[in-house]
Amino acid sequence: MDLQQMRYAVAVADTRNFTRAAERCFVVQSSLSHRIAALEREVGAQLFARSSRRVELTGAGAAFVAAARECLAAADRAVADACAANGVVRGRLAVGVIVTTAAVDVPELLRRYRDRHPDVRVGLRSGRSDELAAAIRAGDLDIAFLGMPQDERPTGVETVVLDRDEHVLVVPAGHRLAGAERVTLPDIAEETFVDFIAGTPARAQSDRAFAAAGLVRDVAYEAGVVEMITGLIACGLGVTLLPSAYIGPLAARDPQLVLVPVVDGPRRVEYLAWSSFNPSPATRAMLDVLGVG
Missing domain, CATH: 1.10.10.10 (Winged helix-like DNA-binding domain superfamily/Winged helix DNA-binding domain)
Structure with missing residues (x-):
């Protein structure tokens, strides 16, 4: 054999x-x-x-x-x-990323990594933060970029905080709140919402904020990708809450979307996560590129 x-x-x-x-x-x-x-x-x-x-x-x-x-x-x-x-990094590197990553420009990061370590075969997959953290624990991913509610931290993996961010309200142009300087959760609780799928960390960030305020909202539309969420909003079907660092650049290019600050809205923490158990040379090289040591 x-x-x-x-x-x-x-x-x-x-x-x-x-x-x-x-x-x-x-x-x-x-x-x-x-x-x-x-x-x-x-x-x-x-x-x-x-x-x-x-x-x-x-x-x-x-x-x-x-x-x-x-x-x-x-x-x-x-x-x-x-x-x-012998000073040459080879092998494979499996990277996970949430679709709303904003703390790191992932394509640019992977370009820099390839320039330094062209012999490493890099694989990239997107998914939910909890799924990506589980994949690291199982050895299926080497490193991942996660986003979690501020009161929750990934377990069973090594982490570094990359950024902390506040959610903003995303409404279609012409909406009654499009010109507001800021809103509170009670101001928007009666709106029809578009959001991520129930049970995901991305959805939990908003769900927990409303629950903590003693409010119930109507999530009429659920989607797994941001493009679907923003598309539904642009068509006037609802509103949503998204991390400002992520949605800001997108809304700046789309006149159909308007962002409104939320005084008591959800907050998100972005993490870099990896396994501290015997990381591969390719993983250590990525940590070095990211300045994590």
Whole structure:
């Protein structure tokens, strides 16, 4: 058994198709199929149930592939550590980011990182703060940019505060509050709201502010992306509360959106999060680029 056979097995597990797995591994299908068959003989169990139309992991295959992923990750880490000992950063870096990140210009950060460490393969994924923090704890992400209500802090991960921000009210142009100097939560509690999906940290920031004020609001529209939220507002379907540092630049380019300060509105803290347990050379290099040490 060798690492290449493990890579082939993982590729088949991921694609559920021998042809696509072979393409992913840059080998002909017959060679990949032969190596998988030899692997199954060595393991003494069928790893994949296959027919002319479908491929599925068997119970033994699921157990093998899970362990194979760990072995491959360890092998990649060994190479990365060896290269780092010679002053060269290699390997992979998995970065998570919330869609409303404002404290860091993520594209510009990734450009600077690539310029310094071109041999690192960087992967980027967006998601909810709680999901991204969980992915760091599980080892699926190396580093992430999170946004949390001011009374909540990510758990089980190392963090640094990047910024603290206040939410502003976002209304369509022509709204009755568009010209207001400032508003309070009681002023807007009767409005129809557009917001993030219930249960997410982004939604919790506003929910907690209204609950703390003893107010109930009507969230008629829920969306997972800011573009949908602002689009609904621009059409006059509701209002929302968003972090000022994020929405400010967007509203400045969109005459259909007007921002109004909120006296007692939600507050958000942006965090940089990572695992302090044996961070990879690629992770340490990113922390260095960010000035975190």
